[in-house]
Amino acid sequence: MNDSNILSPSSDTDATPLPPLIPADAAMGEYRAGDLLAPDGSSVDRRVFVDEGLYRLEQERIFAKCWLYLGHESALPENGSFLTMTMGEDPVILVRDKTGRLRVYLNSCTHRGARVCRVDSGVTTSFKCPYHAWTFNTEGQLASVPRLGPVYGDKLDRSLHGLREAPHVDSFGGMIFASWDPQAPTLREYLGDMAFYLDLMLDRMEGGTELIGGVHRWTINVNWKIPSENFAGDHYHVSSTHGAGVEMGYRSRLSNDGYCIQTGNGHSIGSERGGAQQGTAVKTDYDAFIAQMRSELVDRYGESASAFVPIGVGTIFPNMSFLDSARFRSFRVWHPRGVDKIEVHSWCLVDKAMPAELKAAVRKQYSLAFGPGGIFEQDDGDVWQSVQDNLRGHIGRQGRFNYQMGLGREAPTSSRYGPPFPGSTSDILMTEANQRAFYRHYASLMADPRCKP
Template sequence: MDVSGLVDTATGRQSRAIYSSEELYRQELERIFGRCWLFLVHTSQIPEAGDYFRTFMGEDDVIVIRQKDGTIKAFLNSCTHRGNRICRSDRGNAKAFTCNYHGWSFAPDGSLSAVPLEKEAYFGELDRSRLGLVPVAHVAEYKGLVFGCFDADPPSLEDYLGDAKFFLDVWLDAMPGGTSLVGETQKMVLASNWKLPVENVCGDGYHLGWAHAGAMRAVQSLDLAGLSVGNSSTDLDGGLSVAGLNGHMALTSLDGVSGYAFYPKPKPMLDYLEFNRPQVIERLGKVRGEQLWGSQINITIFPNLQFLPGLNWFRVYHPKGPGQIEQWTWAMVENDMPAEIQAAILDNQCLTFGLAGLFDNDDGDNLAACTEQSRGWRTAQMDVFTNMALNRSGPREGFPGDIAAGLVSEHNQRYFYRRWQEHMQADNWAGVPTYNINSVVAEETIDA
């Protein structure tokens, strides 16, 4: 389907068809979820041989398995006999995966290891070597984050992430002990198109004082007078909206402490930041060590991964049709954090962005309404706009990307829809442009 007229990045216009069309959605599964590198699992979730984690790549059910040699492989969760799923649990450890329909059994390396009545029913003519689990074409890791890709010839994961690694490392590589996801998977089904929550988090500081006004008042330690309802005194220079990074984005404050403003008792976190900041500066340099580590940062890896150092939630959106998603969330910690801080992070993540969190219910209602309002005959003919602060971006010393000043902007959303359109128009990776705008050489860091 031709999408050239559905998004206009010069004006910030989007057609509502991109949120409701079944035809477009099927094209997204092929050209975005079937082509891009997609987050599968954090290595902390499958530490031992035989550990597995069940997830999705688009709508494809996938099992990610730690092998005996420590490597990680991923396979379609589908028996090669009659297509039934072979794994029903979310995670665990297994020596084999057995289909409960006809009993075909597969080893953790994907090979077909046992077939009931193989000699009697198949007369010894079954070629097991051709009937192993279908592997995900490529699996790669970046500092604990494991991604998979169905495409036969994609760019490397390192190239795909590009200059977004500058921001990723603020969580992944700030401390020598590495990182983990903690708690069980918090799953929520929302009646929303998958693109709407991504654009909401990737750059929409505009909605904070309106959609979350009640939640902000409930958090007594929080002082966000500049984002009160009406935005009459909004500090437009309090952060950065960063895009132009191969479709990835960051929305960040610059004070080094505001990420913990939402915590009921922030002092232990602030003490942790103060004590460890010198070694973080040594590892990541002054820009990231002083201005970013400890700040509230919204990081988006195109198409459907987002995580927020500071508020410390980590999330992936699994599409389930043009009008529904399954949203998976975890709490994220640095392994060097004391146990009491890790526990406080998990508690606060559940309080703010958990299944019954103060903020998620606000967002869920708005995103579902935006999706529903794109389905009517007349409303589907209307356009929507992300046209705030057009043509007001450029370089900033010490940072990569095309940057707009402030947290209240629609700069990042325009880049998100630009990247969506680029993938949807391209027949293969050769037709997808690569751009790391205003690339900078990061300050020298030490080895982890």
């Protein structure tokens, strides 16, 4: 672990303040906030997961504003490296320009809107639109137009037709994020105290991290918030949804001992104390790696720090989640594809300095558990889809989901685990405190407290 990169949390003693309670009469699309959520996030109306108008509002107020994960630096090793991704429903190109700077462009031609780049990734000096062949360089400028003089005369000002560019691109621990909001806080401010925990996961060995095995993609017919809130820290479902994996001994039975930490801005993590996911059926060389990382953290912060290697599950608001388990590290993005569908992009992450055999073992364990055919992934996807299916009917979309578990048990994380661990945590593992923080933040972005509908 690189000492100099360990971040200082914002405070050793104060709990991260929860997002403000939204006034019940604040407008949220055509609804009042009070029609849709309890002010403390302890209940959420079923329409929040199925209403088309709210979904369009999410595209505007969440996906066009928040910092969103786009790619890992290891996937863009040289100038001209690029990948295509989406920010919400907006297609984008992430490219390293010829000076090495990371840039993000809307992947839509400024002529008449066609998808400019239609491959997943590569290395290039330009992007040529397949429709009429306008061509843009990696700086986003309109570099050439077929038959410019004969068809446009002097009427077309190429300098006004560069690709639309996102105003903010930045990276943290190798993870590249972007925001469309000109007024966005810095990425570091946006991550807030989550940066401290990300650092524990990403800065374990000299040389940093890399992706292995490419990206897994699959679709699930579910609203994007259902998996986001699950990975925010839903330990209550593990024994039932993943009961088969527990019976097989792939992972241990859950006690109620652990943390669910809210780190501000809707982000959160959760884990069993002493390490998530460890069962007796499978032993891998990763166990020794985890033990080593744990002992380094305990040397640094004391015995209670052992709970934070691995750090467990987490969600970076709105739709990036990770799982740092005793067998692998993985992260995924739940890309919305309509109100009732997501495209999951999932990656396996390793430290570059790990031996090749250990990397291969980690990749296998990731695929076994949380690849698209993984036993745990299948469990979750099946249940999530049933939630969405049950919102189709007239009766099924009435009423509210309940998030009251563990209400009122939050306290500063440092009061339970000692400094420097930031955020607010509960004294029990099974709580919906993280989901409440997620929906309070969601409401603070979606509602406009200045106007009534």
